[in-house]
Amino acid sequence: MAHGGEIMDGSRIQEVSPVIADLKSRFIAHEPYTQLRTQFDRLLYQRRSDILAGRMPEARGIAVIGNSGSGKTTAVERLIEKHPALNLGQDGSEVCEAVSVRVPSPATLKFVGETTLRSFGFPLASNKTSNQIWSMIQFHAQARKTLFVHYDEAQDFICNTSGKEIEDVIKTIKSFMQDQTWSVGLILSGMPALKDLLNLDSQLSRRFKPILLPTIGYTSHGPEIWEIIETYVGLVDLAVGKGINQKDFLQRLIHASASEFGITVEMITGAIEEALMAGASSVTKDHFIATFRSRAGCVDALNPFVALDYRGIDARKLLDGFDEVEPQRLNHAIQHWRKAS
Numbered sequence: 001m002a003h004g005g006e007i008m009d010g011s012r013i014q015e016v017s018p019v020i021a022d023l024k025s026r027f028i029a030h031e032p033y034t035q036l037r038t039q040f041d042r043l044l045y046q047r048r049s050d051i052l053a054g055r056m057p058e059a060r061g062i063a064v065i066g067n068s069g070s071g072k073t074t075a076v077e078r079l080i081e082k083h084p085a086l087n088l089g090q091d092g093s094e095v096c097e098a099v100s101v102r103v104p105s106p107a108t109l110k111f112v113g114e115t116t117l118r119s120f121g122f123p124l125a126s127n128k129t130s131n132q133i134w135s136m137i138q139f140h141a142q143a144r145k146t147l148f149v150h151y152d153e154a155q156d157f158i159c160n161t162s163g164k165e166i167e168d169v170i171k172t173i174k175s176f177m178q179d180q181t182w183s184v185g186l187i188l189s190g191m192p193a194l195k196d197l198l199n200l201d202s203q204l205s206r207r208f209k210p211i212l213l214p215t216i217g218y219t220s221h222g223p224e225i226w227e228i229i230e231t232y233v234g235l236v237d238l239a240v241g242k243g244i245n246q247k248d249f250l251q252r253l254i255h256a257s258a259s260e261f262g263i264t265v266e267m268i269t270g271a272i273e274e275a276l277m278a279g280a281s282s283v284t285k286d287h288f289i290a291t292f293r294s295r296a297g298c299v300d301a302l303n304p305f306v307a308l309d310y311r312g313i314d315a316r317k318l319l320d321g322f323d324e325v326e327p328q329r330l331n332h333a334i335q336h337w338r339k340a341s
């Protein structure tokens with residue numbers, strides 16, 4: 001690489017870091033996000049009119065489903081944080097119409113309950129039973145006029161390590177959504193196993209509308225990914241350079257990103273960062289090679305941007321921070337539960 005021997009000076013890092021931070025904070029409103037927003041708005045405005053009319057029908061929910069790195073967390077957080085019609089207490093009131101909870105580990109009913117309470121701004125209630133905690137949550141949800149609670153990594157909530165609580169969790173979720181005085185709509189985001197878990201209970205599954213964040217492919221998403229590259233590179237006043245103008249490159253990029261939309265975007269910002277740090281005037285394939293190398297920490301023979309026959313490379317296994325697609329224990333627990341019931 002042209003700038004390989006150069007020692008990075010502090011001033012360049014200072015200059016480049018905010019530019020990259022800006023790029024990383026951008027949100028691409030892709031097709032599944034539009035679906036999510038539409039579905040959410042339906043639930044929101046139905047609920048508002050029910051409240052006006054003094055009705056309290058059982059709440060409905062949305063299940064946002066995709067592999068690790070597809071973009072679930074980003075999409076739901078964006079939806080809630082930037083929704084123009086949601087009151088999250090910005091006006092200084094007690095009202096908080098949506099609350100987001102990252103399912104903790106271990107995801108026991110009790111610990112998830114405690115974490116939910118804390119998300120409502122309430123301290124731990126560890127001397128309480130699980131039932132008491134969940135009725136406190138119900139109470140706070142009503143007091144703060146909470147319409148939606150989001151659980152991220154919800155597959156772990158429904159099926160925690162032992163899988164023993166599945167029935168209790170399903171019961172809790174249903175009563176949360178069915179409460180006669182104040183029902184709460186749930187947004188569950190999680191891995192594909194989440195769909196199977198919801199399907200274990202037909203009353204539960206019919207309450208949820210699934211929104212899928214699918215894996216991406218060259219044929220279906222090539223033009224969209226190309227547009228993102230051009231836009232992002234243009235935003236930082238660089239040019240699209242050597243080695244990234246053909247079909248072969250896009251196929252390699254998608255493969256190197258384990259066919260996940262979110263990872264693909266991260267790979268693009270990573271390459272731009274490499275280019276900026278090196279003081280280059282264009283982003284080239286070399287910058288993508290370097291990004292993958294530092295993310296995966298592997299030799300070039302396993303780098304999809306380099307290897308001649310890259311299709312056999314399992315990028316997901318090599319990339320840091322992105323879990324396996326389907327945790328084995330979930331499948332075991334689902335089978336076990338089906339057999340038992």
Ligand SMILES: Nc1ncnc2c1ncn2[C@@H]1O[C@H](COP(=O)(O)OP(=O)(O)O)[C@@H](O)[C@H]1O
Nearest residue numbers: 026027028068069070071072073074262263265
């Ligand atoms: N719509 C999007 N626009 C821009 N970047 C995104 C988008 N979706 C995902 N990303 C990027 O992909 C990364 C992984 O997404 P994330 O939401 O954490 O995936 P998941 O929760 O499905 O594992 C995020 O850190 C973000 O940088």
Ligand SMILES: [Mg+2]
Nearest residue numbers: 072073074152
């Ligand atoms: Mg996530």
